[in-house]
Amino acid sequence: MKKIKFFCFAVALLFLFANPSFAEHLERASSSCHLTTLDGEPTYDLQELKGKVVYMDFWASWCPPCIKSFPFLNQLEQDLKDEGLHVVGINLDEKVTDAQAFLAKNPVDFSIVADPSKQCAQVFELMAMPTSYLIDRNGNIRHVHQGFRSGESEELRALITQLLKE
Structure with missing residues (x-):
């Protein structure tokens, strides 16, 4: 009887801590995330990112760590x-x-889109700024990184390089 209780407890924990894959996020996000250019024009659907290694970064202009991350993202x-x-930066500024x-002061080489309704931030359960998601070609979130500290850039680059080889 103890083994059955332990097994049920272990299964319950598994479901409690299981994260949905990015593919599931993409399916939910495609219907609720309405990403636009900064000029308000509709932009690509998140489904178009399947098959690519993606570094998705949620940012805002008022966020000091976000600002520090931009040279790294450009590189x-x-x-x-x-x-x-x-690399795609999803802006969450109110204005x-x-x-x-x-x-205009900090030009970027990567894609910038806006999440005017903040629905993508909700779908991805954003807790801090910046938050980055490293997604493999199969659409699975392989790494979530909150904040930005320049000392961690080599570790992030190594993770990205590893995914590009898969």
Whole structure:
């Protein structure tokens, strides 16, 4: 009887701590995330990211660690784009003009989209800024990174390089 109780407890814990795959997030996100350009034009559907290694970064212009991450994200895009990496920054500013002003001073080489309704942030259960998701070609979230500390950039680059080889 103790073994059955333990087994049931273990299964319950498994379900409690199981994370849905990015593919499931993509399915939910495609219907609720309405990403736009900073000019308000509709942009690509998240389903279009399947088959690519994606570094998805939620950011805002008022977030100091977000600002510090941009040179790293630019370098990733420059160095690994030809190997199959797609870097996308999802802006969560209340006013799009704040993001536009920030980007005028800090140009980027990677894709920038806006989440005006904040639905993507809800789907991905965003808890901190910035939060980045490293997604493999099968659509599985392989790494979630909250905040940005420049000392961790080599570790993140190694994870990305590993996924690009898979």
